Amino acid sequence: MGLRLNDTIPDLTVETDQGTLSLHEWIGDSWAILFSHPKDFTPVCTTEFSAVARLADEWAKRGTKVIGVSVDSAADHQKWKGDIETVAGREAGFPIIADKDLTVAKAFDMLEAEHYLPENPTPADSQTVRAVFIIGPDKKLKLTMTYPMTVGRNFSEVLRALDGLQTSSSRGVATPADWALGQDIIIPASVSDEDAKAKFGEFTKVLPYLRTAKLPS
Template sequence: MGLRINDTIPNLTVATDQGTMQLHDWIGDSWAILFSHPKDFTPVCTTEFGAVAQLAEAWKERGTKVMGISVDSVEEHKKWKADIEVFAGAKAGFPIIADEDLKVAKAFDMLPADAYLPEGRTAADSETVRAVFIVGPDKKLKLSMTYPMNVGRNFAEVLRALDALQTAAKETIATPANWNVGDDVIIPTKVSNEDAKKKYGEFETVFPYLRRTKLPA
């Protein structure tokens, strides 16, 4: 059974380039993002790790920790980080899990239970280890995205999705298509018009089931 939205993520003990960690302890009371890669020293993944490094302040502003996953060793991760930092022009201060035994990849349903890494493997042997998982402080999976190896992840979209998740959790609202911070939000259908007026003030009724409002600045 795969990991689904609102499932509690496995509390795995993982080896990283910054030491051994338990996932739930590492998350603590923060939001967290896990982003996975099929192999170190691969071109698309290097640009992605670089993008994550450049967004260090954005993660901090949102109270969010980030952790990479790759199916190579701790020593390989440390060497790869040097390339990442040169490319990004920024410090890669986040930990990277060394998932050599594929424990994380299998627990998060990125690889089947019988998967293994063959001798002389290439990134194609673990190409589905290309996902983003956004996890709440309650350790539950809030959102996941999966990409092919030849398409770089859009971290502006990861940030936008994180903003939407955090706003929805704080304000008890939903967000429409293409929403960004400051845009109108959607009032949940379970909230009556009377309660909506009390809670949100003025709102626009597009359809009985679609009501829009602005949040206070």
């Protein structure tokens, strides 16, 4: 059975371009984002990793660590980072896992257990390794997204989803479609009108089951 939402992620020891690390120890008390791709030196993924690098200040602001995954070697990652930084216009300070034996790809259910790479693999041999996993400080999987090789990931949406997850977990609320920080939240159905008024002050009852409110400062 694959990894599902709210499952604890496996505590793998992995090799990266920045050395060996344990996933659970590396996450520590932070939020974390693990984003994977099928091969180094590929055009779409280079633009994506550059986008992650440019968002370094935003990840830090949200107490979130980011880590890449590739089926290539740590030495390849170190070389590829030069290209990433050229496109990003800044340092790519995050580690990239060298998942040459596919341990991470299989543990996170990106590839089937019996999958193997040929001697000279192409991106098509590991094309499903194009996913995003958001992990909470409790080491549990909170959100996953999977993309095809031809469509670049929208890391503004990843950032927005992270904001929603952090807000919902810390404030006990839900967020509506297209929500962004500062906008009205949804009051959970389990909260009575009386309790909602005590917690949020004035709120809007759009429908009997849909109530929105501003988050108190």
